[in-house]
Amino acid sequence: MTDLRIFTEPQQGASYDQLLAVARATEDLGFDAFFRSDHYLAMGGDGLPGPTDAWTTLAGLARETSRIKLGTLVSSVTYRHPGILAIQVAQVDQMSGGRAELGLGAGWFQREHEAYGIPFPEKRFGLLEEQLAVITGLWSTPEGETFDFDGEHYRLVDSPALPKPVQSPVPVLVGGNGPRRTPALAARFASEYNAAFPEIEDIPKRFAAVRSACEEIGRRPDDLRYSAALVLCVGKDEAEFRRRAEAIGREPDELREHGVAGTVDEAVATLNGMVAAGADRVYLQVLDLADLDHMELVAREVAPQLDR
Known part of the structure; x- marks a missing residue:
């Protein structure tokens, strides 16, 4: 089963109420999840x-939806x-009844x-590795036990490792x-690997690198989900597609090359x-948050034709 997820970029200009409208449409139209950037x-x-x-x-x-995943x-x-962050995500997971990612x-x-005014160190990959270790370590510590971590960047002493998420x-x-460090981190810590805005022809190579990294540490490659995020711009005909491309300031030819774009038949073929x-799933980057008809078209005409 291939999931279709809606992915938004609110830093480009969106209020909470606009995001709520998109999230509710995501749920009502049968998409799997509402995700947003963190910028x-x-x-x-x-x-x-x-x-x-x-x-x-x-x-x-989390309190205004009931089914979709949120992340x-x-x-x-x-x-x-x-x-x-571990506390925040665990709380959202509780508030949603186990739907946070x-x-x-x-x-x-x-x-x-x-x-x-946010510090931006030149080298951040070590931060990512330690944060993944800390967050997953806190969540996996049994109730009644404590969690300790002594790394280069973070030190936790006798943490009660609370609250626990639902999931x-x-x-x-x-x-x-x-090509190497990211697949290794995904293999160690992740339940999903995502290729963000890749060249479509590179997707098999990206997934293969993660599968290889899993095998190197004795993890079953199929334990992970594999996904990609691509811009969405679909029309019921060429004129509607071009109108939507213009609305988000993108060239039609470029969208066809790099996104889930064009007519319904083209979008189906790409997906x-x-x-x-x-x-296993595709994140559809929706850039015009006011165009809920766009999402409805994909749910009604594209999703039913996917190979699952």
Whole structure:
């Protein structure tokens, strides 16, 4: 079964109420999950009405939805201490009845750190490795026992490792473009590996690297889910596709090359190609959050034709 998930970029300009409308449409239309980026600064444009915090948003949505999974693609290790993030995600998991998922990455957008006074160390991969160890360690510590960690970047002493999430474990997503270190981290800590905006022809190679990393440490490669995130821009005909491309400021030819884009038949062909390449789920990056008809078209015309 291949899941279709809605993925949003609220730093480009979205209020909580707009995100709630998209999340409710995600649920009503039968998509599997609502995910959002974790950024604080627009990448072009004025970003009005301003950023929303990812885990504050997901906490609200946890109480206003009932079925869909809720998560980040991805939270940056530079934003939150891992002990605090473990508490936040566990609480959202409780608030949602066990629907939270954590995507975690090393971070890359230096300008947003400068804009909001967030430290941005030059080397962050070690932070990511230790945060994954701390967060998964806290969650997996049995009740009544304590958790200790003494790393280069973080030190925890006699932590009660509370609260516990509903899920055991909470799904953890690791993604990235690195050919060696990222697959190794995914194999050690993740329940899902995500290829974010890859060249479509590179997807099998990305997945194969993670499978190989799993085998190297004695983990079954099929224990992980494999996914990719691509921009979404689909029309019922060529004219509608081009109108939607213009609305998000992208060129039609470029979208067809790099995204799930074009007419319904083209979108179906692209997604079925990803299924054939081993994708268990696809994150559809929705950039025009006011265009709920776009999501409805995909749910009604595209999703039923997928190879599952």
